[in-house]
Amino acid sequence: MSVVNTKKWLSEHGENPIKLCEKLIKYFNGSSQKEIYDYLCLYGMYKPSIFNKRKEIEQLITSNYWKEVNKHYTSLRLKFKGPDIPIFIFPINQRNSRMMEENKGKSGLAFYDKLFLFLSPNMEEMELKALITHEYHHVCRLDSMNQKDEELTLLDTILLEGMAEHAVKKECGEERNAFWTKLYQTEQLEKWYKEIILPKQNITKKDQLFQELLYGMKGYPRMLGYSVGFYLVEQIIENHKYTLHSLEKLTKKQICKIIQSQT
Known part of the structure; x- marks a missing residue:
């Protein structure tokens, strides 16, 4: 599956992320788009501001993150001998000071069968590589454990x-x-x-x-x-x-x- 073209999603529905999350329903059994969005927000999903709604979305769209993430993911999958999973890239909530300062403007959420990356503009490539390495390793370990999240x-x-x-x-x-x-x-x-x-x-x-x-x-x-x-x-x-x-x-x-x- 590799990196999903969420650039297109953001261009179409970026100012309404709940609407955007309709496209994720098939990846979450039994969850509504609102439930999915609320859950992703706990881990860094952006919340559009009433001011300059498009700014951070457009900044991410014009970045080269999709290409860079795919490069690192392809390399890591070979090294870790891990599963082929979809990766979704979205803007990070830049108003979350903990994620912007302690996590250096990046966050992620891993499942055994999918991965989400929440990114801020102008990240160093090595910071991006560190994030995808950490989160994709979660995917590999969870896949090998074969346990439900609640277990x-x-x-x-x-x-x-x-x-x-x-x-x-x-x-x-x-x-x-x-x-x-x-x-x-x-x-x-x-x-x-x-x-x-x-x-x-x-x-x-x-x-x-x-x-x-x-x-x-x-x-x-x-x-x-x-x-x-x-x-x-x-x-x-x-x-x-x-x-x-x-x-x-x-x-x-x-x-x-x-x-x-x-x-």
Whole structure:
């Protein structure tokens, strides 16, 4: 499938993204266009301003992102031996300060069978490559896990994030890793894994604590789950001589045994 020509969609319906999401209904079983749009907005989908409605849409349309994403996707698919999936590119919500500052004006949303990229104008190509690497690695891991989204545990999710950022480190260099990979010292992360994450490793998204631990909310350390996930993956690869490709093919149970052997 590769990169979908959402340029045409944006030209036709960019000022009405709910209308635009009609074209996504076939990719989401049983969801309405409004439900799809609301869900995508949680991860960075643009919200047209009452002022200069066309500006950010036209800026994205005139970019070369579709060609660049397709180039990186084609290369990564060969390296990761991953599935062929549709990739959708839309403008990012530029009024979301967290995504613009912490995420450097980019965001993504991965499923086992599709991928969304939310981009701002004038991004560096290596930042774009880092994003597609992270998100497409999610696709590959989710495809190998063969689990429904609601079945993913906290440990599943933090390992998913850790593996994706290790892929970024390998493909793009450590300087392109997300800010949360550098927030804490190893000793602190090991302590938090044992005392906070491990006792709750099997909770799922239906548990309110899941988001609090993953993102570090309500008194928990900032980006706790993400940071611990990257730490665990780095430790396994460094201490047990696994490659990322061999690690991503293991089940959670197999990975748990490796973690237990080193903690």
